[in-house]
Amino acid sequence: MPGQLQIAVLPSTNPRLGIVFALYPSTELSSPEVASMGMTLPSVPRTHELPPVPPDAPFIARERLLSLDVFRGLTVAGMLLVNNPGTWSHIFPPLEHAEWNGWTPTDLIFPFFLFIAGITTHLSLSSRRARGDSERAIRDQIIRRGALIFLFGFLVNGFPYFAWANVAGIPDPTFLQRVLDRLMHWRIMGVLQRIGIAYMVAALLTRKTTLRQQVVILASLLFGYWIVMTALPVPGEGTIGALLLDRAPRTMEAWVDRVVLDWTRFGMGNHIWVGGVTWDPEGILSTIPAIATAMLGNLAGRWIGQRRPLTERLSGLFAGGALAMMIGLMWNWVFPINKSLWTSSYVVFTAGLACISLATIMWIVDFQKVRGWTRPAVIYGVNPIVAFVGSGVMARCIYSIIKVPYDGKRVAIQSAIYQAGYASWLSPRLASLAFALSFVLLWYVILSLLHKRGIILKV
Template sequence: MQTTTQAAFDTTGAAPLAEASQPGRLISLDVFRGLTVAAMILVNNPGDWGHIYAPLEHAEWHGCTPTDLIFPFFLFIVGVSIVYALASAKRDRARHPQLLLRIVRRSAILFGLGLFGAFFLQWDLSTVRIPGVLARISWVFLVCGIIFLKTGWRTQAALLAGTLVLYSVLMQLVPVPGFGPANLEAATNLGAWLDRLVFSENHLWKQSKTWDPEGLLGTLPAIGTGLLGLLTGQWLRRPGPDAATKTVWLLLAGGAAIVLGLIWNPWFPINKSLWTSSYVLYTGGLAIVGLAALYWLCDVQGYRRWTKPFLVYGVNAITVFFLSGLVARGLNTWKIPFRGKEAVSMKQVLYETLFAPWFSDPRNASLAGALACVLIWLGVLWVMYRKGVIIKV
């Protein structure tokens, strides 16, 4: 990783801070990224995991809450960002080997950061979780980056459709070894079987150990989410249509994807943990609509005064996600005596000291703790923003 103030792209393809005010800059993309990452910090850091408002929790299994939108929005943004990072260089085929090397290198570093985050303060390679959020981002970035360099939008659209259909067939028709017919249950679906086969239960999500929400097979449709971002980014960069036409068509395309996802839902239910094909269309459609609205507000109409906090989050998105995870794990691991108990995590001490006494409803106290975390990281990122510091790979 490097710290720089020069013109460079971060892991998700974000353009540098130094260019944030230039005329051709897609401010809406940075704002959308910042909104998404700030929401990710909010839902990942409640004051008390036992008291959370329903919209800030994942759906128990089938279904979709606002929290279930965050990760697909980020992968969609990865796809859009790839277009803005590589579109100009793509025309020069002589540069493709160099660009492919950069894509592979960044993907490997992302994957390595994910492994380090899972290993941090546990220091046990025999039980370290191998799948994870950063691992999935790395695979989507790798595959979508290569696809964008080597194919056109028609091929990408065909790959998107083929990926979603193939995943549906695999999950709904292929028998699961040792369990019988295809099914969509947490521990007995085809993806869970594959993860146990490849990683063993020791290296999967510790809350279940029998399946992983960021498992191998589910990364296939997650790449579809990135492909939706590629197609959206290419439409936004297209020189012909005016801004109003681009916005209208984005809204129509997003609406169509939402409807298709809802139509598919009864047969292949919307499910974040399985990353079902209906989930890809539904969340991808919402992402397209969200980006279109921000594009019209920020880039076309110029309403930008409110965007600064999200730009601050957006330009160092991977940095704040990674570091916030390390800090959270550190606070949970650090144990001290507290109120007659021999070992209480520092996170719980801070929560019960600074937040719980001020609220009669523990959900409000928990939310206050999460909001405080968002604001603390905003302060850190604001200092980095003012100094022109972007941490990139």
């Protein structure tokens, strides 16, 4: 059923036909939706073509732009690369987040996810309407998908669902005590949780509103967040938020996180990101402008799906992206570009850069037809939920949980592999990068096997 969690092995003489997944949301294997996502997989024989696209389907359905798959896949590969270094102590600067204000290429990955989600959401909804789905069915599916994506992230946060390290105050804890300790510190928010919320709210807001109404909503989110973060006094701090933007634990965002997510005052533990303790980088308040990122992707999807020549749409994406980047950089003067706070300037700037990046890929792949290099990107992009959840669980296992004897002591298996296989003969930064690249390659192999067998995790 649409919106329910499915693990499907789709039989076919060419199993690649079964691999159709749009990053938030996924799609059914119906021709209009498959086409609307730009899902053109390489080297599929013409004997396996899908049924014709209805004449009233969105224009993009007739083109099946491969660039959308490539953009999504490159983003997935980038996520795997920056999230899994050999050691966090030795990372090349472009592969780590900005210390606070500003940005690096790593800070672009998350908003690019949300941006492409907004694009595919618009195209998916247009296709569902073209095939006659009711508005109620569309609404219900949006809500179910958003909830499932949130649930995935929540479950990943809790893995392995018991405290594998020491439990404070208990020298020899029982398994039940370990489980209870984990529950007391189970982080509620996270990356997938933010994606689920942003996708769901943005899809519901844009489902039946006009373009003008969407622009008004978008502006309200961005300017409203700016006002709340800068003009209002932060409770307990004695000053307005604008004077505290460079102090993470003292911002309005941090205060809201403590009020909503820190339950120690009720004796129920602290459910904020363990690295922040007093604030969460994917917290409550900063999720509001993340909705705007998805809505900007929706607007880009509107433009891409129009009945215009590809060159005209490319020009529009380049121009719109450049304008958004310029606005973001100007806004940065008074509301700094900051990923952790997901500032309004960050939203507009990264959306502009996403537009230009997508337009560049469209020009190479769909206009110039240079496609020989695209297969790896498509492999990464067709099963993003598996890549995100699976790599997160694997990383937690090898970085923290699974211990092996090495050099006279028990260490995490990742540390042993890294020290013996990489750090023993490479400089620290190169060794760390080489391990990360190996992790990316490992997941290419895993995703390729799923691709060949037509296995897809559908939400």
